[in-house]
Amino acid sequence: MNLLATIRLAFNALVRNKARSLLTMLGIVIGVAAVIITVAIGVGARVSVQQRIASLGANLIIVQPGSVTQGGVRTGFGGASTLTPQDGMAIAQLPGVAAVSPIVNMRTQAVAGGNNWQTLITGVAPTYTYIKSWSLASGRFFSQSEVNSIAKVAVLGQTDVHELFPNGASPIGQTVNIKGSPFTVIGTLAARGQSGMGQDQDDVILIPYTSEMQRLTGLKTVNLLMISAAGASQIIPVQNEVTALLAARHRIVAPQPYDFQVRNLQAFAQAASSTGAVMEFLLAGVAAVSLLVGGIGIMNIMLVSVTERTREIGLRMAVGARARDILRQFLTESIVLSTLGGLLGVMVGILGTVFVALSAHWPTIIPPQWVLAAVGFSGMVGIFFGYYPAQKAAHLNPIDALRFE
Amino acid sequence: MSNVVDVQRLRKVYPMDADEVIALAAVDLTIESGEFIAVMGPSGSGKSTFMQIVGMLDRPTSGDYHFEGRDVASLRDDERAAIRSRRLGFVFQSYNLLSRTSALENVELPMVYAGVPEHERRRVALEMMSIVGVEQLARHGSNQMSGGQQQRVAIARALVNNPGLILADEPTGALDTKTSLDVMRLFTELNQERGITIMLVTHEADIAAFARRIVTFRDGHILSDVANEERAA
Incomplete structure (x- = not known):
């Protein structure tokens, strides 16, 4: 089966369980949105501090x-x-x-x-x-x-x-x-x-x-x-x-x-940017934790899904699916799930950032590399947490799977 | 005629706690191309185990199994999967159609794994559905079809890769008498007019009566193997 067909198949499987797919994605959506909003506020604050330091005087x-x-x-x-x-x-x-x-x-x-x-x-x-x-x-x-x-x-x-x-x-x-x-x-x-x-x-x-x-x-x-x-x-x-x-x-x-004492404002600038670096490091930690939790949610649902669809897996094997076809099918489902969650999270995060900027008048900047990283990382969460359930599905015994009630 | 299935001294033992259960003791059987064979026997006679081994869903404990001349024991899992998709067709008691999937897509499924291109899949699937008389149900989901219709769709699915052998495991077990007879007439037709080799597993004598040869299992042995002169129709 080619990649496009596999992704379409995964998409159909997820659409069949709309409510459950959405709830599963919610963990990733909230995680990514939280990361985007906090990064936007953090980077916005850092840049405005740097601009203020620069405005104190040229060099x-x-x-x-x-x-x-x-x-x-x-x-x-x-x-x-x-x-x-x-x-x-x-x-x-x-x-x-x-x-x-x-x-x-x-x-x-x-x-x-x-x-x-x-x-x-x-x-x-x-x-x-x-x-x-x-x-x-x-x-x-x-x-x-x-x-x-x-x-x-x-x-x-x-x-x-x-x-x-x-x-x-x-x-x-x-x-x-x-x-x-x-x-x-x-x-x-x-x-x-x-x-x-x-x-x-x-x-x-x-x-x-x-x-x-x-x-x-x-x-x-x-x-x-x-x-x-x-x-x-x-x-x-x-x-x-x-x-x-x-x-x-x-x-x-x-x-x-x-x-006398000779000082320059680079010390301020460095302090500000190192504070910013610590902030970003902490945010990355928050991101990792929230995506980890979202990933565990995905793994949980994928395991339920594998159990529920045991007969389907048995039937697919009986009509010629190889272990790797089954593995790929379930892995694709979890990657599609987590990546969609990541994309939705980016959208929610951008809306949230706009809301914060308009309501609190805080300076916000959404760095594009963080958006890419958030989507990419959620895709990787899908691979990491989808692998175990997919592996479990691929190694089902076809007879047991067909007999499963 | 060439042998589709050739098993010698086939043995299958299931370990059960300290004890072990002998499902197949030492079975010798050949099925020639074009045969319509019914495997009968009560529960626990070993007939289902036999079908699973012939269908390459399970491996024997010992003994030889050649399918279309190939030694199955030497095949890797992927090669067995490839034979399942290209040379074997399965029909189950509970139809095993994918839910929330159209009849047409269900019929196409074995061709998906055999790597048949999409437009070709559609053409062949519709052709097979018209042979078994369900082409008008192409867009229906399994929940919109009767049991007899679902089983016909399942038979179309078993036919799409032009298999060397169709394995039917209690195909009428969930159907009423009239529908059962319809389905058995369809199998007879497929065997007589298209020369498709069929192995039917059942515990009902009137269903087995449609086959040309009836093999009876008991306690892991073949009790009898007789030609059926007076076939039902």
């Missing part, structure tokens, strides 16, 4: 002041006041560095007309928008000459636009008072929403770092240096060069500890 390296020990008390990271804008300028000369910006932060009240709002005033260099891949909603960003001239210019995040200029008029050209200094608004930032840590990234006013240091904080040091490497492959070499450069500039000799 970003951060230099933070390190810990210092003063009279036996260690301050923790950021405690040392040793990073200067000059360190940043030196770093900018290194090969593989695309851009550097000092970062100076301060929370204080901003006042515009009758409105005031406590916000984060961040002093940066003009390279900041490039490093953070942040575009402007309107106006312009400040230039290097404005940094050099310690200009009183500001670029507003969208939250500050709404809080300080609630009437909807353009804030460009308006004045914002920060700690008594009037800053002229020259641009607004595009909305960014919440950061990965849940902070409102739009609640910020950017001013030249020179202005912030000399007019607001009065300090000679900065909170951070943000560095953008020229490419993903440059991140580690740049990190090493920056470490060596700063150690030399700060005259640190081993075994003295560094008074």
Whole structure:
């Protein structure tokens, strides 16, 4: 008998027992659907985390002041006041560095007309928008000459636009008072929403770092240096060069500890993707268990079917079926059953994923290779769990089978 | 005429706990091509065991069996299956039609395993169904046919591969008297007009009376082997 005829025969046998075939498939259907839905949610979450990490900045390296020990008390990271804008300028000369910006932060009240709002005033260099891949909603960003001239210019995040200029008029050209200094608004930032840590990234006013240091904080040091490497492959070499450069500039000799710390966001990305890998591994485990249970269901029903159809098997043998014909017939039935179950499961899984995406607004991605793997694996479940019953059928003694009541 | 079946000193013993049951002691029998032979005997006489061995559904404990000149003992299971599908036709007491399958598909079944192409299967099956008078039932399922109709479909199924021997095991056991006589007339017709060799197993004398030769079994031996001069019709 050819393959097509065998599959048709198996199909007919399954159609004869519609309700039972459907119930048998249900185990596989639920297993595969559960796998598709959980994978879609898991992969969707992982990709959105990766996108958020990528949005933190292009090939970003951060230099933070390190810990210092003063009279036996260690301050923790950021405690040392040793990073200067000059360190940043030196770093900018290194090969593989695309851009550097000092970062100076301060929370204080901003006042515009009758409105005031406590916000984060961040002093940066003009390279900041490039490093953070942040575009402007309107106006312009400040230039290097404005940094050099310690200009009183500001670029507003969208939250500050709404809080300080609630009437909807353009804030460009308006004045914002920060700690008594009037800053002229020259641009607004595009909305960014919440950061990965849940902070409102739009609640910020950017001013030249020179202005912030000399007019607001009065300090000679900065909170951070943000560095953008020229490419993903440059991140580690740049990190090493920056470490060596700063150690030399700060005259640190081993075994003295560094008074700064150089970090990149790849660690975050790696942590996120390894979490994702663990998730996928767990999901694969769930898949294996649910398909195993579904497979046992199939084996159970196939054994019942072999017993029920003992006379049919005897008759087929009497009219010339070889053991391998019987084996193939029952094996095909169980493979058709499990593969159909897998296909139905994929459909249910895709519908379920669409439902989750629409109702919970979770990001979901259905990877096609998981769909193929789920269908393929359910087919293999059919072979594995169908073999024993089929083998049992093929080795029935024709006389006993014909006499069976 | 050539021998279809030739058995010598055929013996079949079933182990039963510590004891053993001798179903066939030492049976010698030849069946020539074109014969219509009835095997009679009470329950436990060994006639059914004999039919199963001749039908290659079972193997003897010892003794020789040649079918159409081939030594059956030397054949592998697959070769025996091939002979069952191409050279033997079975008719059972309980018809053994596949349920929820049309009469036509039931008749085609032996040809499926013999590897006959589909259109040829259909043609031959319809031809055989018309010979036994059930061609109008081709699309019917077994639950839509009377016992006599089902047995005729089963006979058509036994005929499709032009077998060298038809083995009929109590073919009228489940039928009423009138239908039984109809079925036996069909066997007689197939034997006389088409020269088909038939071995009939029955315990009823009036059914055996249709055969040309009657072999009676008792306790695993052949009690008598006589030509039937006064055949029923």
